[in-house]
Amino acid sequence: xxxxxxxxxxxxxxxxxxxxxxxxxxxxxxxxxxxxxxxxxxxxxxxxxxxxxxxxxxxxxxxxxxxxxxxxxxxxxxxxxxxxxxxxxxxxxxxxxxxxxxxxxxxxxxxxxxxxxxxxxxxxxxxxxxxxxxxxxxxxxxxxxxxxxxxxxxxxxxxxxxxxxxxxxxxxxxxxxxxxxxxxxxxxxxxxxxxxxxxxxxxx
Amino acid sequence: xxxxxxxxxxxxxxxxxxxxxxxxxxxxxxxxxxxxxxxxxxxxxxxxxxxxxxxxxxxxxxxxxxxxxxxxxxxxxxxxxxxxxxxxxxxxxxxxxxxxxxxxxxxxxxxxxxxxxxxxxxxxxxxxxxxxxxxxxxxxxxxxxxxxxxxxxxxxxxxxxxxxxxxxxxxxxxxxxxxxxxxxxxxxxxxxxxxxxxxxxxxx
DNA sequence: CAGTTATTTGACCAGATGGTCAAACTGACG
DNA sequence: CGTCAGTTTGACCATCTGGTCAAATAACTG
Numbered sequence: 001x002x003x004x005x006x007x008x009x010x011x012x013x014x015x016x017x018x019x020x021x022x023x024x025x026x027x028x029x030x031x032x033x034x035x036x037x038x039x040x041x042x043x044x045x046x047x048x049x050x051x052x053x054x055x056x057x058x059x060x061x062x063x064x065x066x067x068x069x070x071x072x073x074x075x076x077x078x079x080x081x082x083x084x085x086x087x088x089x090x091x092x093x094x095x096x097x098x099x100x101x102x103x104x105x106x107x108x109x110x111x112x113x114x115x116x117x118x119x120x121x122x123x124x125x126x127x128x129x130x131x132x133x134x135x136x137x138x139x140x141x142x143x144x145x146x147x148x149x150x151x152x153x154x155x156x157x158x159x160x161x162x163x164x165x166x167x168x169x170x171x172x173x174x175x176x177x178x179x180x181x182x183x184x185x186x187x188x189x190x191x192x193x194x195x196x197x198x199x200x201x202x203x204x
Numbered sequence: 205x206x207x208x209x210x211x212x213x214x215x216x217x218x219x220x221x222x223x224x225x226x227x228x229x230x231x232x233x234x235x236x237x238x239x240x241x242x243x244x245x246x247x248x249x250x251x252x253x254x255x256x257x258x259x260x261x262x263x264x265x266x267x268x269x270x271x272x273x274x275x276x277x278x279x280x281x282x283x284x285x286x287x288x289x290x291x292x293x294x295x296x297x298x299x300x301x302x303x304x305x306x307x308x309x310x311x312x313x314x315x316x317x318x319x320x321x322x323x324x325x326x327x328x329x330x331x332x333x334x335x336x337x338x339x340x341x342x343x344x345x346x347x348x349x350x351x352x353x354x355x356x357x358x359x360x361x362x363x364x365x366x367x368x369x370x371x372x373x374x375x376x377x378x379x380x381x382x383x384x385x386x387x388x389x390x391x392x393x394x395x396x397x398x399x400x401x402x403x404x405x406x407x408x
Numbered sequence: 409c410a411g412t413t414a415t416t417t418g419a420c421c422a423g424a425t426g427g428t429c430a431a432a433c434t435g436a437c438g
Numbered sequence: 439c440g441t442c443a444g445t446t447t448g449a450c451c452a453t454c455t456g457g458t459c460a461a462a463t464a465a466c467t468g
Contacts, residue, residue, distance in 0.1 A: 010415070010465085029320065032237035036456060048458080049416050057456065108319050111374070115312050115319075116233065118377045125381045133382050150402075155383055156395040160368055163375075167367030170315070173322045177329045178337050179359055191360040198354075198402040212444070214435095240426060252428080253446050261426065415464065425454075433446070438439105 014053055018043045019067055022060045027105040030112040031061055031120070062120060065113070068106050069124065075099065076158075079136055085143040086200050089161075093192050096165035101185045107169035133158060150202050157199075164192060218257055222247045223271055226264045231309040234316040235265055235324075266324060269317070272310050273328065279303065280362075283340055289347040290404050293365075297396050300369035305389045311373035337362060354406050361403075368396060 021043035025034045036057050040050040054060040075095035079088050140154040175184045225247035229238045240261050244254040258264040279299035283292050317325050344358040379388045
């Protein structure tokens, strides 16, 4: 009996299709700029059918967002407090630039949301993200105290990593327009490596 | 006779009020997320009155955009090819972070537009902005050839300045949430100065 | 196959939104 | 004060949009 399982096979398939279509649409147009019809069309479903799976536009958006958040924060979580400081940070930067290249939609969705004041994410920012950043900030500061890293403002360091990497996804049109044929992702990793090498290496 | 001047006093006043109100609204909600009513209310005018000055929502948006562009590009234009390279770039960075602090609405408006693929700005990006960036790129590369700057990818350098500075305006909510009481703009200028000092100083 | 549950859809609705228009009002100028 | 260009507005319209609903269809179970 289908009743016993709370999600059926069809449900699972369609929810996945919907979330992917919604990510497409929302990341391009933002929440208000997107319509339920657009998402339905992108998912290959009728509007009422879409609303059968997610009762409101808002609920689709929230589902996409919470679906993404873990993936998005994974690179920072993976920064190992037992590792070699500069290597750990460089690895984090490298993972972040890969994510911008491979998941630009995700990056843009967050960008949209935060630019507008994060009306649907403030809660998450001030709890989950803040806790994570606080934790990693302490790690970085310990590394600095141990003389393994040049002493700089740890939070601004984290912001710098976010901004430098996500810029390539969020402002992709601009970057590509100004770089012509050259693929931004060809040189970006090396550029960032140089930058953080010079910024983080302790002065002898 | 009023007819001889193509813009009257009232027109000048109201157009200015409208553009400011529109900047407020558009920078918060993006183009599609903003309504003509919102702008009219913010400007203290009735909707038909607003549309008397700018016949469509699109025309208001374009007016705001072109009004802003020059101001926005001024700091880069001011980079003097005859100056001391590191000083010139540091001065550019300093001006940019000041602009993020003092004109966050402008920064967010551009961010909105570009994230969405710059549908109303591509033309400008690929002409006016590209020309300016091409020109300044050449200057930077000359400086590198002269040994005055560490050799790095000049376009990525420019992108880094944009992303690092505009991040504080565009993602202000996030930055403030994660920094608590501390004002981001207290430490940001020094952080950026350190970063670019280390990045740009030629290796002895 | 029959019954039951899950899925899908066309038709529809109420409110929001961009934009129009004729009429009313204002202010500068002779 | 009268005139007339310039300004303002209430009422209105067509379209878009989020969401509903009853009815039809498909899928699964026994």
